[in-house]
Amino acid sequence: QSVLTQPPSVSAAPGQKVSISCSGSSSNIGNNYVSWYQQVTGAAPKLLIYENNKRPSGIPDRFSGSKSGTSATLGITGLQTGDEADYYCGTWDTSLSGVVFGGGTKVTVL
């Protein structure tokens, strides 16, 4: 049972948009920045978003992040087959004094 809650899966056709939610509480998302990671099968995770909505160099602007209250959302527009992967949200939890992740969301491109 993960501290942060994500939907197990989302899917859409190529070119469409998907949104992945990440729900937490005041001890984590509510008072800390959120990051997002992409993990292609068999590979290490890759940082997509940090500080809620900032993208590292090299991450296309098709990926976006937002936060409101105790929830965060990752958006992917112009969906491509290469976007098929698991996506994880993460943040610091003040009560647990540690980093917490969501359970992951599998994105399928139909």
Add this chain to the structure above:
Amino acid sequence: EVQLVESGGGLVQPGGSLRLSCAVSGFTFSSYWMYWVRQAPGKGLVWVSRINGDGTTTSYADSVKGRFTISRDNAKNTVYLQMNSLRAEDTAVYYCARDLGLQSGDYFDYWGQGTLVTVSS
């Protein structure tokens, strides 16, 4: 080029010990917090431990506290995870990761390829 290379994984019996290493290159190692994150087969990411740049501050997940010890050797550009009293539930791929370096939070911008630890009799 930034590189992180883990080693030391393998098969160990319950109650046994293992030391993982993560050798890094391509950046000023002593300036960055380093982390260990694990992933059980078919499961999600779980934070394990972290250590600051000079090795004086460490944190652990409750599930490993008292059993695992993180350390670093800045002269060797290497971070370690000493794992004792291993349990079946510690079976996972263990990744080391570098922190992005912002004061605002913990963001992992570089990851190693992971090393598999299997705890089984």
